[in-house]
Amino acid sequence: MYIPNKDRYQKMIYRKLGQSGLKLPVLSFGLWQNFGEHNDYEKCKEMILTAFDNGITHFDLANNYGPPPGHAETIFGKILKEELMPYRDELIISTKAGFKMLEGPYQDGGSRKYLISSLDQSLKRLGIPYVDIFYHHRFDSETSLYETMLALRDIVLSGKALYVGLSNYNSAQLREAHRILKELNVPYVITQPSYSMLNRWIEHDHLLETQYALGGGTICYSALQQGLLSNKYINDIPADSRAKNPDSLWLKEKDITETLRERLKKLDVIAKARGQSIAQLALAWAIRNPKMTSTLISTSKISQLEENLKVLDRLDFSDEELFEIENILKVT
Numbered sequence: 109m110y111i112p113n114k115d116r117y118q119k120m121i122y123r124k125l126g127q128s129g130l131k132l133p134v135l136s137f138g139l140w141q142n143f144g145e146h147n148d149y150e151k152c153k154e155m156i157l158t159a160f161d162n163g164i165t166h167f168d169l170a171n172n173y174g175p176p177p178g179h180a181e182t183i184f185g186k187i188l189k190e191e192l193m194p195y196r197d198e199l200i201i202s203t204k205a206g207f208k209m210l211e212g213p214y215q216d217g218g219s220r221k222y223l224i225s226s227l228d229q230s231l232k233r234l235g236i237p238y239v240d241i242f243y244h245h246r247f248d249s250e251t252s253l254y255e256t257m258l259a260l261r262d263i264v265l266s267g268k269a270l271y272v273g274l275s276n277y278n279s280a281q282l283r284e285a286h287r288i289l290k291e292l293n294v295p296y297v298i299t300q301p302s303y304s305m306l307n308r309w310i311e312h313d314h315l316l317e318t319q320y321a322l323g324g325g326t327i328c329y330s331a332l333q334q335g336l337l338s339n340k341y342i343n344d345i346p347a348d349s350r351a352k353n354p355d356s357l358w359l360k361e362k363d364i365t366e367t368l369r370e371r372l373k374k375l376d377v378i379a380k381a382r383g384q385s386i387a388q389l390a391l392a393w394a395i396r397n398p399k400m401t402s403t404l405i406s407t408s409k410i411s412q413l414e415e416n417l418k419v420l421d422r423l424d425f426s427d428e429e430l431f432e433i434e435n436i437l438k439v440t
Contacts, residue, residue, distance in 0.1 A: 117163050133166055137406070139168065140406050200241065206243070218255070219248075223259045238267055243274060276302070298326070391403060
């Protein structure tokens with residue numbers, strides 16, 4: 109029987125989600141791409157339990173994570189049932205709906221039918237009566253924002269989610285959604301955008317400042333840019349890497365450019381001086397702003413998870429380091 113590490117909360121850092129009473133670890137665990145039907149179940153379970161043993165209390169899913177869609181929730185539900193259910197009150201479990209789940213007209217977007225029915229199916233796969241956070245996964249211009257927000261309100265009133273979040277919304281969309289949610293008295297606490305050294309749109313959009321002003325927190329995903337921000341691609345492309353995988357949807361071999369390699373080599377110099385890998389540097393950089401509540405990590409190997417956890421040893425940056433990093437990232 110699994111018994112968690114009694115010192116699991118000693119090293120992890122927790123930050124408040126804006127003005128809410130909810131806290132998240134600065135490193136949260138996402139089940140986006142590494143919990144599909146072809147992934148080894150025992151390895152998946154080992155990663156989840158190792159994460160919890162190290163103070164990661166937040167596990168992030170979506171209805172379409174797998175592959176196939178729904179499989180990540182099924183796997184996590186099995187791990188919950190077998191090992192973690194006695195510790196359910198120590199976990200923050202989130203899931204989402206908004207991107208395409210299955211074929212048909214009611215499996216995409218922000219309609220009331222899709223969001224409510226999707227969460228019902230997610231809860232069945234997870235084997236639990238409620239999630240802590242339920243997100244609308246993307247802004248849907250074809251559906252009335254009021255309809256989407258009203259569905260989120262009714263999901264909370266039904267007891268199937270404690271809080272709601274909005275993912276992949278820009279600042280203008282967040283402000284309008286928040287206006288409606290406030291009128292509906294909905295506990296909105298979090299937004300989830302993509303963000304990394306190579307993807308800085310939220311800075312130009314002032315999203316962190318917008319979300320903070322609205323009283324919520326922010327958790328970013330893809331802080332390692334699908335693994336590009338690592339020592340893996342400095343020279344050759346490893347045969348077992350995601351870039352070499354013909355089934356990879358988001359990272360292709362063509363993405364490993366000479367410009368990227370030059371950046372990685374320069375970032376590696378800074379990382380080594382800090383006693384870090386490029387991945388650790390990139391994670392620390394992503395959460396350098398205290399308004400960034402957490403960043404999602406998603407690993408396929410225990411060694412990757414252990415490497416990511418070591419970022420907690422060095423989260424601070426000097427002004428000189430930030431200046432050097434900025435100059436490297438500005439290179440086109």
